[in-house]
Amino acid sequence: MEIKVIGGGLAGCEAAWQIAKRKEKVILYESRPFKMTPAHKTPYLAELVCSNSLKSKEITHPHGLLKKELEMLGSLIIEAANYARIDGGKALVVDREIFSKYITKKIEENEYIEIRREEVKELPDGICIIATGPLTHEEFANKLKEYIGEEFLYFYDAVSPIVSADSLNFEKLFKGDRFGIDDSYLNAPMTEEEYKRFYEELLNAEIHKEKDFEKIPYFEGCLPIEVMAKRGYETMRWGPLKPCGFENLEKKPFAVVQLRPENKERTMYSLVGFQTQLKIKEQERIFRMIPGLENAEFLRYGKVHKNIYINSPKLLNPDLSLKKNKNIFFAGQITGTEGYVEAAAGGIFAGINAFLRKKGKETLIFPKNTAIGALINYITSSNNQNFSP
Numbered sequence: 001m002e003i004k005v006i007g008g009g010l011a012g013c014e015a016a017w018q019i020a021k022r023k024e025k026v027i028l029y030e031s032r033p034f035k036m037t038p039a040h041k042t043p044y045l046a047e048l049v050c051s052n053s054l055k056s057k058e059i060t061h062p063h064g065l066l067k068k069e070l071e072m073l074g075s076l077i078i079e080a081a082n083y084a085r086i087d088g089g090k091a092l093v094v095d096r097e098i099f100s101k102y103i104t105k106k107i108e109e110n111e112y113i114e115i116r117r118e119e120v121k122e123l124p125d126g127i128c129i130i131a132t133g134p135l136t137h138e139e140f141a142n143k144l145k146e147y148i149g150e151e152f153l154y155f156y157d158a159v160s161p162i163v164s165a166d167s168l169n170f171e172k173l174f175k176g177d178r179f180g181i182d183d184s185y186l187n188a189p190m191t192e193e194e195y196k197r198f199y200e201e202l203l204n205a206e207i208h209k210e211k212d213f214e215k216i217p218y219f220e221g222c223l224p225i226e227v228m229a230k231r232g233y234e235t236m237r238w239g240p241l242k243p244c245g246f247e248n249l250e251k252k253p254f255a256v257v258q259l260r261p262e263n264k265e266r267t268m269y270s271l272v273g274f275q276t277q278l279k280i281k282e283q284e285r286i287f288r289m290i291p292g293l294e295n296a297e298f299l300r301y302g303k304v305h306k307n308i309y310i311n312s313p314k315l316l317n318p319d320l321s322l323k324k325n326k327n328i329f330f331a332g333q334i335t336g337t338e339g340y341v342e343a344a345a346g347g348i349f350a351g352i353n354a355f356l357r358k359k360g361k362e363t364l365i366f367p368k369n370t371a372i373g374a375l376i377n378y379i380t381s382s383n384n385q386n387f388s389p
Contacts, residue, residue, distance in 0.1 A: 002027050004128040006120050006140075008045040010340055011076055011332025012131035013103055017076040019355050020112035031119040037135040037166060038305045039159065044100035045107055045115075046077065050159045050222070052270065053082055053263055054092040056341050066371040067092065067343050068389045070348060072081065076106060086264050087184035089177035095263045103385050104114070123147055126356050129330040133343075134307030137230075141308065143235050148315055148324065151334070152308040153387065158224050158275030161283055162300040163259070163293065172292035173259075178245025185260055186269060187246070188292045189253030198289050199203050199236070203230040205282045209302070214387035219338060221259030224277045224304065240273020257290050268299055276302035309336040315386035319353045320346065320361035320376065329354050336379050338389035343371045346379075 001229040005016045008030030019026040033043035040047050055063040071078045081092055084099035107113055120132075121139050125151050132140060134157070145152060168186070175183035190198065205226055218227060218360060228235045237243065241255040262268035271290075276283060288294050310316075312335045320335065331350035332343040349372060353363040366373030379387075 001126040002114070003358055004029065004124045004126065004217060005131060005351075006124070006128060007131035007133055007136075007332070008032070008107075008115070009131060009133045009332060009343065010046045011079065011343040011347035011350070012058075012129070013046045013107060013387055014077050014111050014344045015131060015329075015331050015351035016107065017110070018028060018348050018351030020073075020110050022075060022196075022355050023112060024355055024358060025112055025114070027114045027116055029116050029118060029120050030387065031117070031137060034117060035119050035137065037137075038303075039135055042097075042100065044097075044104045046080070047100050048094070048096040048331055048340065050157070050275075051260075052094055053088060053098045053260065054094065056090055057092040057342045058090055061090075063339075065342060066345060066375070069346055069371050070341065073348050075344055075348060076103060077341070080106070085259055087182050088260065089179055089181045089184055093184070093260060093269065097263065097312050123135070127327045127349075127354050129329045129331055129380075131332065132334055134309060134333045135305065136308060136334060142272055148310065148322070150311055150315060153311055154306055154308045155219045155389070156304050157307045158277060158304045159300075159302055160271050160274040161276070161287060161302045162262055162268050162270045163299055164297040164299055165269055167255040167295050167297035168259075168269070169292045169294060171241060174249075176246065176248075180245070180247065183195070185272075186292075188257040188259070188290050189243075189249075190241070190255040190291060192254040193292065194289070195237070195241070195255045198286070199229055199233060201286045201289065202226045205286055206279045207277045207282075208279060219307070221338065222275050224302075225274050226276060226278060246322060271302075274302060275304075277304040278302065285294045301362050309389070311384050311387055312336045312379040313382045313387050316380050318365050318376065318380050320350045320380070321353065321357070321363070327357065329357075333389075336389050337375065342375060345375055348372070 002025040004027045005012045006029045016026045016028045039049040058064040080102040084094040085192045173186045177185050258272040259269035329350040331346040356363050
């Protein structure tokens with residue numbers, strides 16, 4: 001019987017790829033395009049739904065070290081990221097469409113992988129990897145919750161708006177990154193008066209009032225911009241609007257909004273750190289207060305969505321198999337990791353161990369002094385009374 005992987009995101013694709021590399025048959029299930037999620041927009045595998053940045057590529061940084069380990073293990077995600085790479089300073093930034101199309105083509109052409117475009121509603125028999133992500137469809141989520149006997153944990157995540165380059169006023173913007181490495185980013189400098197008006201409008205802006213949003217547990221690494229504003233006047237200036245760097249400027253700005261290219265042609269830019277829950281009309285009104293964005297055309301609006309994950313320390317073994325059933329493995333953000341590269345790491349780890357389980361061999365535990373080992377150790381050994389990404 002083939003190993004089954006449920007979910008065609010980064011973790012699922014990486015898991016399927018690792019199994020196929022070892023010449024073992026695998027079935028990869030993906031519900032899109034027949035059933036979409038609140039965040040996905042395309043039918044491609046491994047779609048990047050939030051930022052197009054895979055964070056630092058420097059090996060002295062934890063994210064850079066994690067990427068290097070994945071590369072050494074033959075990661076499809078890192079291979080695709082290098083293929084789709086665009087300028088991004090110290091960060092590994094990709095053209096999200098080229099990235100996802102590359103992975104989709106590689107998976108489709110692999111003789112050991114069968115893709116089934118259908119929604120899974122029941123736990124399958126045999127060895128399987130659940131990599132359905134933080135936006136797991138409700139029917140399967142309910143079956144899973146019933147099987148593991150635990151409620152899901154959750155937090156709210158958000159995405160930033162994307163604007164058209166043609167609609168920007170480049171006379172008010174300057175190119176460059178904070179470290180003087182390249183000119184990949186566009187920067188909108190703000191005076192103190194401009195920042196103050198922007199801050200005050202954010203404080204009084206209308207937001208979407210969803211039924212569950214009264215006591216929102218946000219992920220601290222991806223706070224909506226209006227939530228940052230409510231934490232204090234200086235908060236944004238110590239976050240995404242920090243005016244640090246830019247040593248070559250004659251006059252240092254009070255704050256700087258950065259725009260990151262979304263594709264190789266640089267026809268689209270995302271507002272860095274501008275995850276938001278603002279209503280659409282408010283996004284248009286307030287974000288057009290940013291110098292250079294007065295006539296911005298929005299290609300994607302920011303929004304908030306609920307992310308679910310399991311209590312991994314309570315439910316999973318150190319090899320990412322379920323304590324209740326060692327033939328069921330979990331990988332990706334549903335385990336409580338956060339980030340694209342972290343999801344891929346979980347996929348590699350679960351894929352290798354599912355293969356070993358199929359062959360009747362002992363599963364692997366990576367050393368804790370490796371980036372992957374430390375990550376897996378965190379999600380399987382943390383305090384299960386207060387587990388968070």
